[in-house]
Amino acid sequence: xxxxxxxxxxxxxxxxxxxxxxxxxxxxxxxxxxxxxxxxxxxxxxxxxxxxxxxxxxxxxxxxxxxxxxxxxxxxxxxxxxxxxxxxxxxxxxxxxxxxxxxxxxxxxxxxxxxxxxxxxxxxxxxxxxxxxxxxxxxxxxxxxxxxxxxxxxxxxxxxxxxxxxxxxxxxxxxxxxxxxxxxxxxxxxxxxxxxxxxxxxxxxxxxxxxxxxxxxxxxxxxxxxxxxxxxxxxxxxxxxxxxxxxxxxxxxxxxxxxxxxxxxxxxxxxxxxxxxxxxxxxxxxxxxxxxxxxxxxxxxxxxxxxxxxxxxxxxxxxxxxxxxxxxxxxxxxxxxxxxxxxxxxxxxxxxxxxxxxxxxxxxxxxxxxxxxxxxxxxxxxxxxxxxxxxx
Numbered sequence: 261x262x263x264x265x266x267x268x269x270x271x272x273x274x275x276x277x278x279x280x281x282x283x284x285x286x287x288x289x290x291x292x293x294x295x296x297x298x299x300x301x302x303x304x305x306x307x308x309x310x311x312x313x314x315x316x317x318x319x320x321x322x323x324x325x326x327x328x329x330x331x332x333x334x335x336x337x338x339x340x341x342x343x344x345x346x347x348x349x350x351x352x353x354x355x356x357x358x359x360x361x362x363x364x365x366x367x368x369x370x371x372x373x374x375x376x377x378x379x380x381x382x383x384x385x386x387x388x389x390x391x392x393x394x395x396x397x398x399x400x401x402x403x404x405x406x407x408x409x410x411x412x413x414x415x416x417x418x419x420x421x422x423x424x425x426x427x428x429x430x431x432x433x434x435x436x437x438x439x440x441x442x443x444x445x446x447x448x449x450x451x452x453x454x455x456x457x458x459x460x461x462x463x464x465x466x467x468x469x470x471x472x473x474x475x476x477x478x479x480x481x482x483x484x485x486x487x488x489x490x491x492x493x494x495x496x497x498x499x500x501x502x503x504x505x506x507x508x509x510x511x512x513x514x515x516x517x518x519x520x521x522x523x524x525x526x527x528x529x530x531x532x533x534x535x536x537x538x539x540x541x542x543x544x545x546x547x548x549x550x551x552x553x554x555x556x557x558x559x560x561x562x563x564x565x566x567x568x569x570x571x572x573x574x575x576x577x578x579x580x581x582x583x584x585x586x587x588x589x590x591x592x593x594x595x596x597x598x599x600x601x602x603x604x605x606x607x608x609x610x611x612x613x614x615x616x617x618x619x620x621x622x623x624x625x626x627x628x629x630x631x632x633x634x635x636x637x638x639x640x641x642x643x644x645x646x647x648x649x650x651x652x
Contacts, residue, residue, distance in 0.1 A: 266316065269326070275307040276307065276334035280334060280338040281338075283339040287615065296406060300342060310349060310374060311371050318369075319371035325558070325562040329556060329559045336501060336506045337506075338505075340615070343502030343506070347498045348403055349376075349407075354498070358471060358487070359478060367409055375409040376403050391462050392459070394412065396412070401450055410430075414427065427466075442622070444622030488569060490580070491651075492652055493562045501555065506616050513598075513613045537601065540597055547597075548591060554587050575642065577652045582634045582638035585630065586634075
């Protein structure tokens with residue numbers, strides 16, 4: 261067991277803010293390599309970013325949701341791919357804290373451990389002596405190149421039908437499919453991983469239905485405030501900050517150029533003097549502010565209910581989903597507005613705003629983030645209907 265001085269929220273935010281210039285400098289190389297650079301991962305490690313959702317007994321910080329939002333904003337200002345991978349690593353570290361304590365002892369032996377993972381149960385599991393044998397293929401493993409472990413989901417046949425499970429395997433036991441050739445979030449390196457007849461010992465897999473009902477397997481984390489939240493709330497809190505950071509970075513980039521360029525084929529020698537520019541900046545800023553409102557409302561819900569030990573209602577769980585969708589929708593609209601007003605020169609590959617636009621689009625169409633799907637779920641629950649998804 262380790263003990264460590266836990267930095268304050270302000271200290272972690274300042275560390276993340278200090279990384280922004282480096283993240284922007286390395287972003288093009290990450291896109292070219294289709295993975296984060298080793299230097300960026302080392303800098304994030306040095307800043308303690310990977311310890312933010314690690315249990316304190318292993319040297320982690322057990323940060324609250326509000327801290328995730330604040331740090332995520334700064335990382336999003338730097339590079340969308342970095343912020344996306346970090347959020348994915350936060351989510352998976354938190355998930356591992358739900359496993360039996362003896363499993364955590366192995367995984368968190370390195371408090372800076374990085375764990376990639378996916379929730380879709382695209383594999384099959386068969387019982388065997390001492391555990392399971394798992395075969396399957398999992399797409400979208402963000403940060404796989406820098407991850408030591410993978411969280412996987414699979415279907416385990418039972419006498420009553422089938423049980424979706426979540427499990428853990430060392431990354432080295434899986435095969436990598438180098439298929440990450442995409443338009444947005446290229447630097448995340450979200451490759452496909454596959455395994456055939458991979459052995460998963462008892463204890464390294466848990467039933468997903470139990471997780472969604474907050475029936476966690478860890479005894480030592482039962483009293484931790486960080487784990488008094490449903491999965492949907494923890495995932496949402498880790499997700500939202502990066503989107504706000506991307507929108508802020510787009511505005512910073514737009515305002516840095518707006519006094520230096522004309523509006524072609526008009527009398528405006530400076531874009532900043534045109535009334536339409538004022539309308540565009542104001543609308544984009546308000547959309548970003550409104551997105552931040554939902555992000556902080558969600559974080560306050562996660563932290564407040566955890567601190568008070570309160571149960572989540574179905575409507576609150578559905579709000580956790582729709583809040584993420586709304587943050588995606590509003591920030592994407594803000595970025596699209598600014599990118600559209602940035603002129604033809606902004607489409608060059610060395611321009612920050614074009615990468616932000618591609619990255620935020622990729623985040624928005626993620627299956628758990630899609631605004632239309634999340635709005636439908638929230639509306640169903642508000643109308644008194646049953647959810648049409650297990651992830652709530």
